Amino acid sequence: MPEAERVGEVIEASTTALTAQCYELYEIPPLGSLVKTGDSSAELYAIVYNAATTSLEPGRRPIARGKDETSEEAIYRSSPQLTKLLRSEFGAVVVGHKEGDRLYHHLPPQPARIHSFVYQCSPQEVREFGKSFDFLNILLNASLPVPAEELVSAALRQMSRAHKDPRAFLVAAGKELAILLSGNLNQLKAILGRIKQ
Amino acid sequence: MSERLGIVVSGSLGKGMEVKLDSSASIEDMAVGRFVTIEGAKRRFFGMISEVSLGMTDQRLALTPPDIADPFIAEVLAGTSTFGTLHVSPTLVIGGDAESLLEGPQPVKTVPSHFSVVNLASERDVELVFGSEDAKRFFIGNPLDMETKLCLDLEEFVKRSNGIFGKSGTGKTFLTRILLIGMLQKSQAVNLVFDMHNEYGWEGSSEKGTKVKGLKQLFPSRVAVFTLDEENSRHRQVKTDFAVKIGYDEIEPADISLLRQTLNLTEQATEAVYRLRQRFGKDWLSQTLETRESEETRTLLDELDIHESTFQNLRRGLATIQRLPFIEPKPPTNAVKAILEHLDRGTNVVLEFGRYRDITAYILVANMLSRRIYAQYQERMEKAMAEDTTRPTPLVITIEEAHKFLNPEVASQTIFSTIAREMRKYNVTLLVIDQRPSGIDSEVMSQMGTKITCLLDNERDIDSVLAGVSGRNELKSVLAKLAAKRQALVFGHAVPMPVAFQPREYGSAESYRGFSERGKAGTKEDIEKLWE
Numbered sequence: 001m002p003e004a005e006r007v008g009e010v011i012e013a014s015t016t017a018l019t020a021q022c023y024e025l026y027e028i029p030p031l032g033s034l035v036k037t038g039d040s041s042a043e044l045y046a047i048v049y050n051a052a053t054t055s056l057e058p059g060r061r062p063i064a065r066g067k068d069e070t071s072e073e074a075i076y077r078s079s080p081q082l083t084k085l086l087r088s089e090f091g092a093v094v095v096g097h098k099e100g101d102r103l104y105h106h107l108p109p110q111p112a113r114i115h116s117f118v119y120q121c122s123p124q125e126v127r128e129f130g131k132s133f134d135f136l137n138i139l140l141n142a143s144l145p146v147p148a149e150e151l152v153s154a155a156l157r158q159m160s161r162a163h164k165d166p167r168a169f170l171v172a173a174g175k176e177l178a179i180l181l182s183g184n185l186n187q188l189k190a191i192l193g194r195i196k197q
Numbered sequence: 198m199s200e201r202l203g204i205v206v207s208g209s210l211g212k213g214m215e216v217k218l219d220s221s222a223s224i225e226d227m228a229v230g231r232f233v234t235i236e237g238a239k240r241r242f243f244g245m246i247s248e249v250s251l252g253m254t255d256q257r258l259a260l261t262p263p264d265i266a267d268p269f270i271a272e273v274l275a276g277t278s279t280f281g282t283l284h285v286s287p288t289l290v291i292g293g294d295a296e297s298l299l300e301g302p303q304p305v306k307t308v309p310s311h312f313s314v315v316n317l318a319s320e321r322d323v324e325l326v327f328g329s330e331d332a333k334r335f336f337i338g339n340p341l342d343m344e345t346k347l348c349l350d351l352e353e354f355v356k357r358s359n360g361i362f363g364k365s366g367t368g369k370t371f372l373t374r375i376l377l378i379g380m381l382q383k384s385q386a387v388n389l390v391f392d393m394h395n396e397y398g399w400e401g402s403s404e405k406g407t408k409v410k411g412l413k414q415l416f417p418s419r420v421a422v423f424t425l426d427e428e429n430s431r432h433r434q435v436k437t438d439f440a441v442k443i444g445y446d447e448i449e450p451a452d453i454s455l456l457r458q459t460l461n462l463t464e465q466a467t468e469a470v471y472r473l474r475q476r477f478g479k480d481w482l483s484q485t486l487e488t489r490e491s492e493e494t495r496t497l498l499d500e501l502d503i504h505e506s507t508f509q510n511l512r513r514g515l516a517t518i519q520r521l522p523f524i525e526p527k528p529p530t531n532a533v534k535a536i537l538e539h540l541d542r543g544t545n546v547v548l549e550f551g552r553y554r555d556i557t558a559y560i561l562v563a564n565m566l567s568r569r570i571y572a573q574y575q576e577r578m579e580k581a582m583a584e585d586t587t588r589p590t591p592l593v594i595t596i597e598e599a600h601k602f603l604n605p606e607v608a609s610q611t612i613f614s615t616i617a618r619e620m621r622k623y624n625v626t627l628l629v630i631d632q633r634p635s636g637i638d639s640e641v642m643s644q645m646g647t648k649i650t651c652l653l654d655n656e657r658d659i660d661s662v663l664a665g666v667s668g669r670n671e672l673k674s675v676l677a678k679l680a681a682k683r684q685a686l687v688f689g690h691a692v693p694m695p696v697a698f699q700p701r702e703y704g705s706a707e708s709y710r711g712f713s714e715r716g717k718a719g720t721k722e723d724i725e726k727l728w729e
Binding site for chain 2: 171177179182192196
């Protein structure tokens, strides 16, 4: 198995969510992708729900610099300090954990530790995690700044890419959603509309 | 391999179970009348699909239907938000508890628990319920939409009186032929068939006009054809064994009262017959026909308190009987004795009526012969019981147009209602073939063990056939959906549960071979007996 890709470091953590800062500016894992953190004895799985790039100092807003430049890249070339003054960070909602060899699709007993590394999950890990759709319930019920249907559909689209037959995976997920959302047809329709291929 | 259909979601013993179909099972593949098994936690249940319907979790879906043109959405919603439901009536327990393991399928007394898995019944399950062909069971056809053989326990079948019903042209005759062959091969009983239309003994014809072999052609050593009309039988090149003639002295007053309607006799005339019988004894018919108009006759009538016009009415009626060519003053042979001799040897007797197909001849002959044969059986049976010797061979009497004998008005006077009611006490039972079951006395209908019915569409006929059967309404819908030809519903004593079936083929060379191959065991025994 290739070394999992390290994408950042936890800077804020709670039982239900974590915030991580990326090591490189703009190298943010895509919305809805599955990330993991923690050591091999207790791993914690989370789905990226939000990302932001802001100034390092909260009071200091960036200013427009491109008036005399020809391209966007040229701005960063002429002011190399920018990559150090800005930072990218993302929020991920905790959807499960792994203890030893067992994967659980519910919240871990402890939140993530600050400064623990965050890795992007490999396709094989994604497939294994996607064997159960219990995480959908957590995503639908989490109160997040992004609409639940956007997050769920993004997560499913991301996960389907790791599968050999993405359509079969999405149909199975759709059926699970149809059961979960039997009382909320409009939300169901919105999600199905976003994941259909 | 069993095919999973869905799970039980609700229901009751009385109303049957509601089954939610899995998304993998297409509702369009389901059919009313199919057999399913329900795998309860402790018992296995066997039942039949009696209704198929559509359901949805949210009624708003019906108001704003989703875009089913998109196959993805259609696939996701099928079986989740929108689903099919089946109504299944469990009728038997086929495994799990000790009783059903030891004694075969048992009637249900409870229902499977929530979310029990429902499978399409496998061939093995159906075989477990309806049995496979063996020494006692006879293959009569296939359950609808299935390859499995439906077998009837003929030993049980002949223990009671039975009925075959159906509109004209639905295949009653073919079904009867199959059953007669079955009884010939698989049961100890012998048959006496009153063959009104000359269809069972020798060749008959199918609706397409092709010729169909009769019993005598298939089993020459075990069937004897008796005829009332030798000339007609000769014309049709039938090898007959006996020409039946009936003597005047064999006709009893009860035969005449049975014929009251067909002979157009008045109530008084039928009563007069009894008085004449009392006066003249056995010879009453010839004596009555010989009376001429004279003073003597008038005195006689006065003595017997018979009115002149009544007597004329009676004479006209009796003259109709006299004109029947097979009725003779002093016949040289004794038909009853000959029939009994054949029956005792285990030979089945088919009595052809030749050209005398009118109902007068049929009622007269069938009733008269049956009465005397029944009397003989009764005597022998009582003797056998008293002396503890072998009992007479069980006898099945097959009659057509049964509503003429067994309608409520005359049922009390015919021997057939006695046979139907007293059943097996004297080892004589009936096989009734009829197209108007509503015309048959309800008391007689209620005593029938097994009923086989082809399509019926008259409401009253359906009601009278299904009277007293549990799950009537469900059977009614099955009966009404039978095809007009070659489909029938069987229920009652000889089958563990009602089942719609397609009778096996009869009429092709292959089908004859099928019948005689299964008969081989019997023929072998016959040959062995010859060497003894």
